[in-house]
Amino acid sequence: xxxxxxxxxxxxxxxxxxxxxxxxxxxxxxxxxxxxxxxxxxxxxxxxxxxxxxxxxxxxxxxxxxxxxxxxxxxxxxxxxxxxxxxxxxxxxxxxxxxxxxxxxxxxxxxxxxxxxxxxxxxxxxxxxxxxxxxxxxxxxxxxxxxxxxxxxxxxxxxxxxxxxxxxxxxxxxxxxxxxxxxxxxxxxxxxxxxxxxxxxxxxxxxxxxxxxxxxxxxxxxxxxxxxxxxxxxxxxxxxxxxxxxxxxxxxxxxxxxxxxxxxxxxxxxxxxxxxxxxxxxxxxxxxxxxxxxxxxxxxxxxxxxxxxxxxxxxxxxxxxxxxxxxxxxxxxxxxxxxxxxxxxxxxxxxxxxxxxxxxxxxxxxxxxxxxxxxxxxxxxxxxxxxx
Amino acid sequence: xxxxxxxxxxxxxxxxxxxxxxxxxxxxxxxxxxxxxxxxxxxxxxxxxxxxxxxxxxxxxxxxxxxxxxxxxxxxxxxxxxxxxxxxxxxxxxxxxxxxxxxxxxxxxxxxxxxxxxxxxxxxxxxxxxxxxxxxxxxxxxxxxxxxxxxxxxxxxxxxxxxxxxxxxxxxxxxxxxxxxxxxxxxxxxxxxxxxxxxxxxxxxxxxxxxxxxxxxxxxxxxxxxxxxxxxxxxxxxxxxxxxxxxxxxxxxxxxxxxxxxxxxxxxxxxxxxxxxxxxxxxxxxxxxxxxxxxxxxxxxxxxxxxxxxxxxxxxxxxxxxxxxxxxxxxxxxxxxxxxxxxxxxxxxxxxxxxxxxxxxxxxxxxxxxxxxxxxxxxxxxxxxxxxxxxxxxxxxxxxxxxxxxxxxxxxxxxxxxxxxxxxxxxxxxxxxxxxxxxxxxxxxxxxxxxxxxxxxxxxxxxxxxxxxxxxxxxxxxxxxxxxxxxxxxxxxxxx
Numbered sequence: 001x002x003x004x005x006x007x008x009x010x011x012x013x014x015x016x017x018x019x020x021x022x023x024x025x026x027x028x029x030x031x032x033x034x035x036x037x038x039x040x041x042x043x044x045x046x047x048x049x050x051x052x053x054x055x056x057x058x059x060x061x062x063x064x065x066x067x068x069x070x071x072x073x074x075x076x077x078x079x080x081x082x083x084x085x086x087x088x089x090x091x092x093x094x095x096x097x098x099x100x101x102x103x104x105x106x107x108x109x110x111x112x113x114x115x116x117x118x119x120x121x122x123x124x125x126x127x128x129x130x131x132x133x134x135x136x137x138x139x140x141x142x143x144x145x146x147x148x149x150x151x152x153x154x155x156x157x158x159x160x161x162x163x164x165x166x167x168x169x170x171x172x173x174x175x176x177x178x179x180x181x182x183x184x185x186x187x188x189x190x191x192x193x194x195x196x197x198x199x200x201x202x203x204x205x206x207x208x209x210x211x212x213x214x215x216x217x218x219x220x221x222x223x224x225x226x227x228x229x230x231x232x233x234x235x236x237x238x239x240x241x242x243x244x245x246x247x248x249x250x251x252x253x254x255x256x257x258x259x260x261x262x263x264x265x266x267x268x269x270x271x272x273x274x275x276x277x278x279x280x281x282x283x284x285x286x287x288x289x290x291x292x293x294x295x296x297x298x299x300x301x302x303x304x305x306x307x308x309x310x311x312x313x314x315x316x317x318x319x320x321x322x323x324x325x326x327x328x329x330x331x332x333x334x335x336x337x338x339x340x341x342x343x344x345x346x347x348x349x350x351x352x353x354x355x356x357x358x359x360x361x362x363x364x365x366x367x368x369x370x371x372x373x374x375x376x377x378x379x380x381x382x383x384x385x386x387x388x
Numbered sequence: 389x390x391x392x393x394x395x396x397x398x399x400x401x402x403x404x405x406x407x408x409x410x411x412x413x414x415x416x417x418x419x420x421x422x423x424x425x426x427x428x429x430x431x432x433x434x435x436x437x438x439x440x441x442x443x444x445x446x447x448x449x450x451x452x453x454x455x456x457x458x459x460x461x462x463x464x465x466x467x468x469x470x471x472x473x474x475x476x477x478x479x480x481x482x483x484x485x486x487x488x489x490x491x492x493x494x495x496x497x498x499x500x501x502x503x504x505x506x507x508x509x510x511x512x513x514x515x516x517x518x519x520x521x522x523x524x525x526x527x528x529x530x531x532x533x534x535x536x537x538x539x540x541x542x543x544x545x546x547x548x549x550x551x552x553x554x555x556x557x558x559x560x561x562x563x564x565x566x567x568x569x570x571x572x573x574x575x576x577x578x579x580x581x582x583x584x585x586x587x588x589x590x591x592x593x594x595x596x597x598x599x600x601x602x603x604x605x606x607x608x609x610x611x612x613x614x615x616x617x618x619x620x621x622x623x624x625x626x627x628x629x630x631x632x633x634x635x636x637x638x639x640x641x642x643x644x645x646x647x648x649x650x651x652x653x654x655x656x657x658x659x660x661x662x663x664x665x666x667x668x669x670x671x672x673x674x675x676x677x678x679x680x681x682x683x684x685x686x687x688x689x690x691x692x693x694x695x696x697x698x699x700x701x702x703x704x705x706x707x708x709x710x711x712x713x714x715x716x717x718x719x720x721x722x723x724x725x726x727x728x729x730x731x732x733x734x735x736x737x738x739x740x741x742x743x744x745x746x747x748x749x750x751x752x753x754x755x756x757x758x759x760x761x762x763x764x765x766x767x768x769x770x771x772x773x774x775x776x777x778x779x780x781x782x783x784x785x786x787x788x789x790x791x792x793x794x795x796x797x798x799x800x801x802x803x804x805x806x807x808x809x810x811x812x813x814x815x816x817x818x819x820x821x822x823x824x825x826x827x828x829x830x831x832x833x834x835x836x837x838x839x840x841x842x843x844x845x846x847x848x849x850x851x852x853x854x855x856x857x858x859x860x861x862x863x864x865x866x867x868x869x870x871x872x873x874x875x876x877x878x879x880x881x882x883x884x
Contacts (some may be wrong), residue, residue, distance in 0.1 A: 122443075252567070358445050362445060363435045363440070365440075368437070
């Protein structure tokens with residue numbers, strides 16, 4: 001379960017707190033008490049391997065940079081420069097906890113990101129629907145506690161969308177060329193083959209890095225072009241959809257119409273999505289209702305009354321409208337449904353971080369820190385005990 | 389250290405009561421539920437915590453946003469180790485509620501002027517407080533880097549969610565991507581080839597139309613290009629239709645008033661009537677292309693309209709053309725071409741006197757909502773006849789408006805009749821010749837004369853209206869041959 005780390009730090013005799021929210025797509029980090037994270041960068045690390053060092057990419061552990069000849073690159077700019085032998089990997093969950101032991105932190109706290117997302121919206125009870133890069137998860141939160149038995153997870157999320165976009169381009173016979181390879185390009189007619197010149201003297205880049213850069217291209221397409229249909233996908237309606245013109249870095253440009261609706265439909269109705277085996281997947285609406293259904297009947301109104309939508313994948317145009325519609329249809333008529341999804345872009349992606357920031361700045365929270373000493377005495381159990 | 393809170397019980401009995409309004413939490417506009425008192429024994433501290441959560445707390449705004457996600461284009465190509473000085477324009481999504489906005493909004497959020505102020509002369513810089521989706525492609529940043537200077541502390545808290553929602557679809561809707569700030573995708577000119585990052589440079593006016601054209605399917609010539617004061621002899625009017633796609637409709641357009649509609653030179657074409665008629669209508673977030681079409685075809689456009697506060701739109705005349713666009717393309721419309729208060733009069737004189745222009749200063753609009761529209765005095769002639777005039781704005785010289793419009797209006801729009809009728813010059817009753825005097829006379833109905841067969845045939849005709857006339861007459865002949873008083877002619881008349 002995704003956790004947000006809240007670290008207490010001492011700076012110039014003042015005690016402050018840092019909040020880290022490490023997701024599969026990006027890391028959000030910053031100071032508690034502020035309304036947005038100071039740092040927001042991709043959760044990938046570029047690791048260059050010394051030639052003599054062997055071929056396997058290394059895990060990023062606590063010993064940063066201790067190994068000879070290894071350099072780590074993070075952040076967009078650094079990461080996106082083609083370098084030889086730079087592999088891309090995700091440091092998620094691999095020894096992040098170990099890091100704390102290296103840094104002499106006086107106190108810390110862990111909190112589940114779903115709880116914090118609810119907190120960010122001023123609620124301690126609600127159903128948090130988090131659709132990010134890797135998973136779409138519905139987490140019922142009650143009184144600040146996650147109801148583990150009600151968690152429903154589905155792999156249909158941002159990465160799934162990216163995969164579908166890739167397949168679309170494959171069908172169109174269009175190659176995805178990341179910008180780093182392009183020296184120049186010519187304008188071509190819509191739908192025509194791209195005409196571009198490759199850069200000379202490109203370093204020998206690794207496959208993992210190249211894939212990462214291609215993913216970035218796909219993700220931009222995904223963000224710009226896709227839209228969720230208001231109602232279940234219909235061929236005729238989609239055909240009348242206004243088209244969006246999009247140009248890939250290599251110059252290929254095209255008008256996209258029905259595909260705009262068709263691809264994200266897989267999130268809500270996976271039965272027709274390509275590449276999915278069988279109908280075992282749940283659409284987003286079903287994820288929510290199933291999750292609520294697994295909770296005690298008495299708290300369901302509270303859950304339906306505060307459905308918090310977070311996660312970058314929910315920013316697809318039309319997502320929340322469709323979700324609202326689906327849930328309205330699926331909830332019992334007596335149930336009052338309230339979708340909390342009015343946040344701006346930043347809030348949806350940062351809501352867990354913002355929740356952490358809020359939490360750490362509350363006076364009533366200060367007694368809940370887990371001090372270093374406690375951790376040393378109690379070990380992991382005290383963390384499990386104290387952190388909801 | 390406080391006692392650790394008890395493990396969460398499966399739900400306490402009473403469901404949470406309906407939420408009361410909460411204190412201001414910047415991120416939380418909605419009402420949180422009341423604190424559940426059944427939170428368990430040792431939860432004293434915890435309850436306090438939860439209560440605090442629900443009260444909400446103000447977070448500090450982040451003022452200095454260091455957006456390094458944009459590529460460093462002109463500097464070093466190889467090592468980007470040195471921090472590229474924060475690429476001027478930071479994208480809207482990089483900060484919290486009040487981030488420095490780059491690109492299009494480098495100059496801050498323009499605010500829209502309400503339509504009522506359209507009369508003030510001249511081309512005023514467009515006001516956009518919340519852009520429509522079309523304005524915000526991801527790739528603004530790099531270009532913006534050149535133009536805008538450093539993070540703009542235009543921390544207008546006006547960053548309404550609608551703005552971001554508007555922003556989101558176009559580009560910043562990063563399902564997974566978008567590293568916080570809307571870093572421009574690594575490639576130079578991704579989306580629409582046409583007017584690229586030029587927009588970011590000039591804060592207000594020009595951008596909207598260009599940016600607007602980012603939504604390509606159709607590219608109407610931008611509004612500003614229309615010649616402002618048309619020569620009186622020839623009436624020109626805004627020649628295009630801002631076209632927004634349906635997906636924009638899902639973006640709830642901000643409540644700020646759209647830029648004043650480009651003033652139609654004297655008679656704006658009634659082509660654009662339907663949605664138009666509501667210059668004051670700000671609710672419609674979407675606008676559908678209205679191909680010019682003859683008046684009669686308007687009803688067909690109705691289904692497309694959304695949020696139109698009008699019922700069936702009053703078809704014809706006066707809906708001031710630009711008014712039509714305004715509400716629907718709020719921020720994408722550039723400042724209307726200079727108003728032309730003076731214009732109407734000269735233009736009007738060229739029209740036949742029978743035409744409404746006799747009331748020059750009168751508010752012509754068919755719909756009372758046009759209150760703020762002011763200048764659009766002369767109701768448009770219905771050039772509906774020339775359907776291709778999307779681009780041309782010739783008004784056929786003397787186009788006497790058919791009496792049709794008024795009468796068709798009458799049915800559904802009584803409320804608009806007051807203004808509407810005032811445009812027409814009706815003859816007073818006295819002018820009309822008096823009707824003939826009524827002289828009562830005995831009326832003779834053939835049916836009364838031919839009770840027998842005629843009655844039977846009458847009944848048959850009523851029961852079987854589909855029966856052809858000749859068939860009926862055949863039947864009649866049969867019957868009449870048997871009847872006592874055959875009077876074919878009379879029957880015939882009746883049956884007819």
